[in-house]
Amino acid sequence: MRNLARNCLGGLLLMLLSGVAMAGTGRILMVRSPQMFPETMITLQNTIRKFGYKISRVQRVDIGLTKSGYKTDRYRVVFFGKAGEVRKIANRYPQLAAYLPMKISLFAEGRETIVLAADPMMLTRVVDAQALRPILRRWSSDLQKILEIVRKSDD
Amino acid sequence: MKRLVLLGMLLFPLPLVAGNATGKVLYDQNCAVCHGYDGHGGVGVPLALPAFLSTVSNDFLFSTIRNGRPGRVMPAFRNLSDRQISAIVRYIRSWQPGSEPRDSAVTIRGDMIRGGKLFKKYCASCHGDRAQGSPGTGVTFSRPRNLPIMAPALNNSGFLKAASNAMLLRTITQGRKGTPMPSAASMGLKQKDIHDIIAWLRHFEKRHASRKQEKESPVIVQESSYDLKTTVNNVKQAARGKNFRIIRVQYLDQGLVEPGKEDRRKVIIYFCNFNLLNKALALDPRVGLFLPCRVTVIEHKGRVKVVSINPTMLSHLFNNEELDRMCKEMKQTYMEIIEEATL
Numbered sequence: 001m002r003n004l005a006r007n008c009l010g011g012l013l014l015m016l017l018s019g020v021a022m023a024g025t026g027r028i029l030m031v032r033s034p035q036m037f038p039e040t041m042i043t044l045q046n047t048i049r050k051f052g053y054k055i056s057r058v059q060r061v062d063i064g065l066t067k068s069g070y071k072t073d074r075y076r077v078v079f080f081g082k083a084g085e086v087r088k089i090a091n092r093y094p095q096l097a098a099y100l101p102m103k104i105s106l107f108a109e110g111r112e113t114i115v116l117a118a119d120p121m122m123l124t125r126v127v128d129a130q131a132l133r134p135i136l137r138r139w140s141s142d143l144q145k146i147l148e149i150v151r152k153s154d155d
Numbered sequence: 156m157k158r159l160v161l162l163g164m165l166l167f168p169l170p171l172v173a174g175n176a177t178g179k180v181l182y183d184q185n186c187a188v189c190h191g192y193d194g195h196g197g198v199g200v201p202l203a204l205p206a207f208l209s210t211v212s213n214d215f216l217f218s219t220i221r222n223g224r225p226g227r228v229m230p231a232f233r234n235l236s237d238r239q240i241s242a243i244v245r246y247i248r249s250w251q252p253g254s255e256p257r258d259s260a261v262t263i264r265g266d267m268i269r270g271g272k273l274f275k276k277y278c279a280s281c282h283g284d285r286a287q288g289s290p291g292t293g294v295t296f297s298r299p300r301n302l303p304i305m306a307p308a309l310n311n312s313g314f315l316k317a318a319s320n321a322m323l324l325r326t327i328t329q330g331r332k333g334t335p336m337p338s339a340a341s342m343g344l345k346q347k348d349i350h351d352i353i354a355w356l357r358h359f360e361k362r363h364a365s366r367k368q369e370k371e372s373p374v375i376v377q378e379s380s381y382d383l384k385t386t387v388n389n390v391k392q393a394a395r396g397k398n399f400r401i402i403r404v405q406y407l408d409q410g411l412v413e414p415g416k417e418d419r420r421k422v423i424i425y426f427c428n429f430n431l432l433n434k435a436l437a438l439d440p441r442v443g444l445f446l447p448c449r450v451t452v453i454e455h456k457g458r459v460k461v462v463s464i465n466p467t468m469l470s471h472l473f474n475n476e477e478l479d480r481m482c483k484e485m486k487q488t489y490m491e492i493i494e495e496a497t498l
Contacts, residue, residue: 101408
């Protein structure tokens, strides 16, 4: 009972409070983390894992730029997914492979960090199959929850 | 359970009791990502400056939030109710209570042609020849830039709709202290000059300003006439031929499955031109989400397919017209590389 109550309450709170900014056409999900870059990176990776995804790689965009002589603050892209899901989607809809695995990019802005991702629902514009919708919807909802946790990481 | 219901009742009416608390929650969710929690700016311009708040009305703020600025990053918040937008406006206003100026009707009788010339002389260095605004975003300081704050687009339909003549007159007369925006007096401009400039700015309202909705697919797909291995090599060679550096070749599920268990029929090729990457990030730091460049080669039911994102959707995704040209060029490059690798 306790658990149920807590879950309902959690869901309720999420409904009320989750409002990850949907910029423009509603296909970019974006939040400002109140934490600095290294802390945000840790929170983000832990949260992604808590949602059952595996992080496959972190692309260090800033390192490449700096090595080539350009000035930039810290900028990384985190790739993640569930092997089974990624494989299934890529096998069934190879045209979606360009967007797999999922990714979230983050860059420092002073003492805070901007974190963003493309909403997977936009892929319905490539393939609009009933069989695909539930998984895209879940990815989208997981992404929004992950970003919301990152946004609130100071509380 | 009783406690849950009670809490539910307490929580549900929250958005209806519109006060500053709601305004803050909504602002933090929707605006802080670009304008900062305290309105200091970021990807967006600063909103908390006294020189800004004392020159714009609540109607200006409301209209700006509702309609956004098409093609200039600032989104239109069509999903928020009037009440929610008003709550956000009240919250922004609470940073500088009592700062709202009284907007009286001002009729502009100016010489548009002369105004255009004055604009080019006094304003274009920052706002651009056609008042299209300076490139880049807000005050993002993660990379070097010319102006500490980007100069907004003044030919923008969203801006012109929100801005009353009184607001324009006031802003140009007073400038914005604490930003690069100078006062008219400091530029040696008289009242008549300002009216002429406003008349010229207003003529942009008659332009067809609506951005066409993007119809193109978010992906580029091309079938290859070669086998997987040859196609991958071809992509690498074609990318190199276009002055890209190959930075990584990996299996699609590499890192997701145990080493050695990867699906070898799905290969990603990453390539980059750091000069291009740097330029793109300076226009909009968010595009790094789709960079460096990437092409994926897949063997599927005995056929080899090459897929990539379609870069032209980026400018729409980010509501940033500045990206239009670069994205078109990028698409061209992708197409050429993919064609060279597959035909």
